Amino acid sequence: MKNTEIIRINKENIDLEKLQKAADILKKGGIVAFPTETVYGLGANALDEDAVKKIFKAKGRPSDNPLIIHISEIEDIKKLVLEIPKKAEVLMEKFWPGPLTLIFKKSHIVPGITTAGLDTVAVRMPSHPVAKLLIKLSRVPVAAPSANLSGKPSPTKEEHVIKDLKGRVDGIVCGGDAAIGVESTVLDITSDVPMILRPGGVTKENLEDVIGSVKVDPAILVKADPDLVPKSPGMKYTHYSPDAEVILIKGDLEDITKEIEKMRRAKEEEGHRVGIMATEETKERYAGGIVISVGSRSNPETIAANLFKVLREFDEKKVDIILAETIEETGVGHAVMNRLTKAAGYKIVRV
Ligand code: AMP
Ligand code: MG
Numbered sequence: 481m482k483n484t485e486i487i488r489i490n491k492e493n494i495d496l497e498k499l500q501k502a503a504d505i506l507k508k509g510g511i512v513a514f515p516t517e518t519v520y521g522l523g524a525n526a527l528d529e530d531a532v533k534k535i536f537k538a539k540g541r542p543s544d545n546p547l548i549i550h551i552s553e554i555e556d557i558k559k560l561v562l563e564i565p566k567k568a569e570v571l572m573e574k575f576w577p578g579p580l581t582l583i584f585k586k587s588h589i590v591p592g593i594t595t596a597g598l599d600t601v602a603v604r605m606p607s608h609p610v611a612k613l614l615i616k617l618s619r620v621p622v623a624a625p626s627a628n629l630s631g632k633p634s635p636t637k638e639e640h641v642i643k644d645l646k647g648r649v650d651g652i653v654c655g656g657d658a659a660i661g662v663e664s665t666v667l668d669i670t671s672d673v674p675m676i677l678r679p680g681g682v683t684k685e686n687l688e689d690v691i692g693s694v695k696v697d698p699a700i701l702v703k704a705d706p707d708l709v710p711k712s713p714g715m716k717y718t719h720y721s722p723d724a725e726v727i728l729i730k731g732d733l734e735d736i737t738k739e740i741e742k743m744r745r746a747k748e749e750e751g752h753r754v755g756i757m758a759t760e761e762t763k764e765r766y767a768g769g770i771v772i773s774v775g776s777r778s779n780p781e782t783i784a785a786n787l788f789k790v791l792r793e794f795d796e797k798k799v800d801i802i803l804a805e806t807i808e809e810t811g812v813g814h815a816v817m818n819r820l821t822k823a824a825g826y827k828i829v830r831v
Contacts, residue, residue: 482647482648485502506524511524515655517660518664520638521611528591538649544597546594548625552616565670568582581604633720636788640789661785666680681812730831737805740756744769753770760777769803772790
């Protein structure tokens with residue numbers, strides 16, 4: 481067990497001395513969790529092999545799943561990559577700081593452990609004021625995956641990080657809830673037509689407005705086919721999974737809610753404790769079960785923001801099955817459905 485220092489920071493009024501403590505841990509080769517605008521991250525000096533090893537150990541993360549390097553200034557990217565393609569420059573100008581991760585050819589100073597042996601490197605500049613300042617104060621590029629135990633839903637609240645990682649990491653910077661709630665979009669910019677490897681906070685539509693045509697990794701599109709080998713190594717593992725079994729119900733909204741009611745009754749008769757992941761528009765339609773609204777269909781950003789928190793709430797309520805409504809796969813709905821499909825381990829009922 482490690483002695484985990486809990487450092488509370490108000491993002492509206494940052495206490496520099498307190499944040500410097502967290503930065504010093506990073507500088508000395510330790511690991512620290514911190515808030516970002518997407519989800520909480522678990523950081524280490526990206527150029528220090530031993531420090532990065534500690535991230536994999538604390539999370540129980542498979543070593544072939546590469547990490548994203550977080551920077552605080554555009555200057556910082558130069559030493560990490562071999563070249564910055566023109567389209568990347570335009571995207572960095574438009575979307576950084578923010579929830580967009582770009583894949584570049586890596587320079588020799590980035591150790592293989594950080595990129596899981598790939599000759600490419602993922603880089604992002606977060607916009608969260610605490611994340612930005614922490615990176616700046618540490619004076620190192622910060623490798624940071626999500627700050628959860630591997631396989632669990634990503635952490636969007638400080639309680640989630642404390643539950644998963646207290647005793648396993650050197651420090652946790654608590655700085656309020658993550659606003660976006662799903663991880664960054666990962667875009668491979670090393671080929672002529674850039675390819676989305678993971679949908680996230682920046683949508684395909686947003687990207688195409690700026691650089692024209694963008695492809696989507698078929699492994700994301702064909703959601704029901706787990707045999708497809710994804711280009712982004714992390715996408716092959718079970719992910720975002722609560723303890724309960726998750727089943728998605730897809731179809732027209734009327735049919736979805738009717739099917740969920742039917743399945744709920746059947747499962748309860750079998751003695752199960754059933755959770756229903758509903759929306760503001762549908763939550764009154766269920767006559768039983770533990771119903772939690774994940775947000776509003778007319779504002780899918782609210783669903784993204786609440787998704788991981790609600791999955792964890794179902795575990796706290798000790799349900800053993802979660803019947804989840806699906807939403808439209810446009811805009812941020814694409815990222816939401818990608819995470820939900822993985823949480824369900826591709827268990828989908830079509831009605
Ligand atoms: P996490 O930080 O837990 O959200 O995981 C980082 C994500 O970025 C994983 O899905 C990785 O597979 C992906 N990623 C990181 N580096 C690379 C890379 N060099 N090429 C492709 N995907 C990457
Ligand atoms: Mg993760």
